[in-house]
Structure formats: structure tokens, C-alpha cells
Amino acid sequence: MLTYPAAVHKPLGPQTEPRMTGHDIVCLHTMAGYLSSTDRYFRAANGAGYIGTESHFGVGGRWGGDARAGLDGTVWQWQDLMHQADANLDGNPTVISVETADNAARPIAPWTPPQCEAIARLLAWVCDVATHADCPPSWTCHRAGIPLALIPDTRPGRRGIGCHRQGCDPWRVLGGVRWSGSRGKDCPTQTRIDQIPGIITRAQAITAAKHTPPPQEDDPMAMTPEDRTALAQEIGKEVAAALLTSSIGDSAPMPPPTSGGASTASSPSSGDCGLSSRAPSPSPPRDDPHPRRRLDCPVCGPRGRHLARPHGPAGMPWLRSPSPPGFSSSCSPPSPSSPCSSRAPKPATAASTTPTTTSRSHREPPR
Numbered sequence: 545m546l547t548y549p550a551a552v553h554k555p556l557g558p559q560t561e562p563r564m565t566g567h568d569i570v571c572l573h574t575m576a577g578y579l580s581s582t583d584r585y586f587r588a589a590n591g592a593g594y595i596g597t598e599s600h601f602g603v604g605g606r607w608g609g610d611a612r613a614g615l616d617g618t619v620w621q622w623q624d625l626m627h628q629a630d631a632n633l634d635g636n637p638t639v640i641s642v643e644t645a646d647n648a649a650r651p652i653a654p655w656t657p658p659q660c661e662a663i664a665r666l667l668a669w670v671c672d673v674a675t676h677a678d679c680p681p682s683w684t685c686h687r688a689g690i691p692l693a694l695i696p697d698t699r700p701g702r703r704g705i706g707c708h709r710q711g712c713d714p715w716r717v718l719g720g721v722r723w724s725g726s727r728g729k730d731c732p733t734q735t736r737i738d739q740i741p742g743i744i745t746r747a748q749a750i751t752a753a754k755h756t757p758p759p760q761e762d763d764p765m766a767m768t769p770e771d772r773t774a775l776a777q778e779i780g781k782e783v784a785a786a787l788l789t790s791s792i793g794d795s796a797p798m799p800p801p802t803s804g805g806a807s808t809a810s811s812p813s814s815g816d817c818g819l820s821s822r823a824p825s826p827s828p829p830r831d832d833p834h835p836r837r838r839l840d841c842p843v844c845g846p847r848g849r850h851l852a853r854p855h856g857p858a859g860m861p862w863l864r865s866p867s868p869p870g871f872s873s874s875c876s877p878p879s880p881s882s883p884c885s886s887r888a889p890k891p892a893t894a895a896s897t898t899p900t901t902t903s904r905s906h907r908e909p910p911r
Contacts, residue, residue, distance in 0.1 A: 546625035546678070548669055551601065554620050556586055557593030561627040567685040568638040568703045569695060570670055571711075571723070572663070572740065573631060574652055574732035579604035579615050579645045586622060597630040598622050603662050605645030607653075615645070617658025619666055626679075632723045635698065635711060639723070640670060644732065652733040660739065664746035667692065667705060672751060692748050694740060698723060705744055707737050 547553050575582045579602050590596030600623045604615030623629045631641035642663065647653045655663070669675055673689035680686060684703065695704040698711040698720035708731035709715050711723020715730075724731075767775070 546675070548601070548619065548621050548666060550665065550669070551619040551621040554583065554622055555624075556598060556622055559624070559627060560594040561623065561629070562637075563626060564628050565637040566683045567625065567640060567670075567676060567679065567690055569635065569698075569706050570640045570642060570667060570690060570704075571632055571635070571706050571708055572732055572736070573599065573641060573643045573708045574646050574736060575602070575643050575648075576646060576652075577648045578608040578610045579618065579620060580609040580613060582643060582645070583620065583622075594623075599631040599641040599643040600625060600629045601641070601666065602643045603645060603659055603666070605647075605659055606656050607645065607647045610645050616656055617662040619662055625670075632708070632711065633725060634722045639706075642666065644736075646732075652735055654735050655739055655743075660743050660746070664743045665750060667744065667747040668750040668754070671705075671747070672754075692744055692751065694744060705740065707732055707740060709737065 577585075582602055586596070586598045587593060590598075600621065602620045602622065604610040604613075604618040604620070606616040610616060610618075625640060628636045629641050630636060631643070632639040644655060644659060644663070671690040671692050673685075673687070676683070676685040676689055691704040693704040695702040695706045695710070697717040698706065699717065700719075700721060708723055709729065711721055712729040712731070713722075713727045716722060
């Protein structure tokens with residue numbers, strides 16, 4: 545059984561129709577009535593179920609009982625697509641028929657927007673090759689689906705979308721398959737025939753959207769080579785501008801620390817110990833109580849316990865002027881709670897400048 549997922553499946557009774565021999569054409573009809581009244585006609589007044597005439601699908605409109613039931617654009621399926629329907633006479637073995645509700649009076653009104661959208665979506669599904677995956681491999685639709693294109697006539701071998709009038713005399717071409725025994729039947733009338741090209745275009749758009757993957761906006765591989773080149777140029781311009789506008793040489797160079805843990809160099813003359821451009825040490829010793837504050841400092845020595853924020857002229861504006869009482873121009877204030885692991889060198893006093901006497905044994909090797 546092959547049924548349209550978006551349709552309301554309404555079988556007419558026990559299956560008595562022969563199997564189809566292919567899916568080549570989708571033919572559009574007009575009911576000269578409503579979806580609800582046509583359903584009653586197929587079930588009772590026309591031979592009770594599949595014994596009489598029926599179509600594969602029906603599309604409701606905005607007239608009569610359909611309007612009261614809210615069936616505008618609703619799709620009903622009466623016949624399984626693997627079995628024939630009786631709406632196209634000699635074309636029944638290969639034609640899928642679609643009835644559409646109307647105003648049941650001349651002139652026949654155009655299809656409503658919900659009807660047009662419903663027909664387009666039905667065509668997009670029934671013409672898709674995936675729909676015919678379970679059809680016999682010998683059928684053309686199994687390999688290629690049904691073309692979403694208007695057929696010019698009903699000659700054998702035609703494949704695509706058609707209307708009932710094409711197979712009715714006097715519009716049927718010489719050699720065309722006869723789709724009705726009534727002469728002069730212009731179903732679905734010129735007004736609706738003029739709407740078919742637009743409906744096919746809409747069905748093509750639905751099919752294209754279904755088989756086209758959405759673009760990956762965050763995927764750089766989705767960019768074209770031209771886009772990647774332009775992006776690289778923009779990044780280069782920004783980097784060059786940043787280099788040209790950045791200040792160079794604001795802080796004094798940092799002398800390398802000694803192996804003893806304290807630097808032999810004095811504090812920079814500007815009062816900035818140079819930490820404004822230094823990054824924290826990646827792996828401080830485990831005995832450090834403040835592992836995240838340890839920085840290399842020319843005064844405190846390597847990996848001194850130093851605050852992470854700059855504390856020279858760039859970080860502490862008061863150090864640009866003479867130091868206030870209680871503060872030193874070195875990296876650490878002379879307080880017991882200083883975060884540095886060592887204090888700045890104390891000023892030399894008279895006692896400290898007096899050289900100490902060293903014993904001879906320490907100045908000369910033993911004899």
C-alpha cells in the first residue's frame with residue numbers, strides 16, 4: 545500500500561480494482577462539487593465503493609459543506625496508489641488522479657490559496673523518486689520518480705503533470721490516450737488550468753528545499769575561497785594596525801634573576817618593576833601559599849609572591865611622584881604583610897659600610 549502521509553486515508557471498501565502498471569502522470573480534475581459530497585458519491589451513489597468511479601485523491605475547498613467543515617486545502621486519499629482509479633478511462637493503468645473541490649457552478653472559481661499549496665505539496669511528494677522506492681524495478685518511476693513538468697499532450701510515453709481536458713475530445717491530440725468518453729469536457733476549466741504552471745513551480749521549490757541541506761553558518765569550510773582570502777586580509781590589517789598603535793619600550797628591561805632567588809639589580813629608576821608586561825609563572829612551587837600570585841620580579845627574585853596586577857607607574861599612579869611616607873619606590877611597601885617573598889634592600893648605614901675583619905684562615909689557604 546502506498547499512501548500520502550499528509551492525507552486523511554479514506555478507503556471506499558474491499559479492494560476490487562486491478563493493480564497499476566506504472567506511475568507516469570498526475571492528472572488534475574475538478575469535482576463540480578465539494579469534497580464531502582464527492583466522498584458520499586463515491587461510497588454509495590456510484591456503485592458502492594470501488595465498483596464504481598473513484599479518484600486516488602481529493603482536495604477540499606471553501607464552498608458548501610467543505611466551508612462548514614473547514615476542509616479548504618484538506619487532502620483525502622480514497623485509493624491506494626498501487627491500484628487503479630477510474631477517473632481517466634484508458635489512462636487509468638498509469639495515471640494518478642486528483643479531484644479538487646469547486647463552487648459547483650459555472651464559471652468555476654479558481655483554486656483557493658490553501659488548495660494551491662495542498663496540490664503543490666501533494667505533487668512534490670508523489671513525484672519524488674523516494675516515494676516510488678517500493679514500486680516494481682521495471683517501472684520508470686522506481687528509478688526517476690515523476691517529472692515535475694507539464695505534459696504537452698496525452699500521447700503514450702508522456703510523463704509529468706497534466707489536466708483532464710488534455711485527454712478529452714476535441715482537445716485530445718491525434719494519437720493521444722483518451723481520458724474521457726464525454727466530448728467537450730473542459731475539466732478542470734481554463735481558469736484552473738492557468739494556475740497549474742504556478743503550482744508546479746511551487747512544487748519544484750518544495751522539492752529543492754527538501755533535498756538541499758541547510759548551510760552551516762559556523763562552519764569555516766562552508767566559506768568560499770574568496771571569502772577566506774578576504775577574511776585573512778582583514779585580520780592582517782587589524783594586526784598591523786594594533787602593532788603600529790601600540791607603545792614600545794614603556795618599561796625598563798628586566799635583568800635575569802640570580803640563582804639565589806634574588807636579583808642583584810636594583811629597582812628600575814622609573815619605579816616600575818616591569819611586571820606590567822610579564823605573565824604569571826605557569827607552575828609555581830607547591831609550598832607557595834599564593835600560587836596564583838607568583839610572578840618573576842627583578843626585586844623579589846624569580847617566582848616571588850607578587851600581586852598579579854601591575855604595581856609600577858602604570859598600575860600605581862602615586863609611584864610616578866615622590867613616594868608618600870611609608871612607601872618605597874621598590875616593588876613592595878615596607879610592611880610585614882607585603883606579598884613579596886623578600887624585602888627591598890635597606891639603605892646602607894655607617895655601621896654596615898665598615899668593612900669587617902676576616903681571619904687569615906678564611907683569606908688564605910692553609911699551609
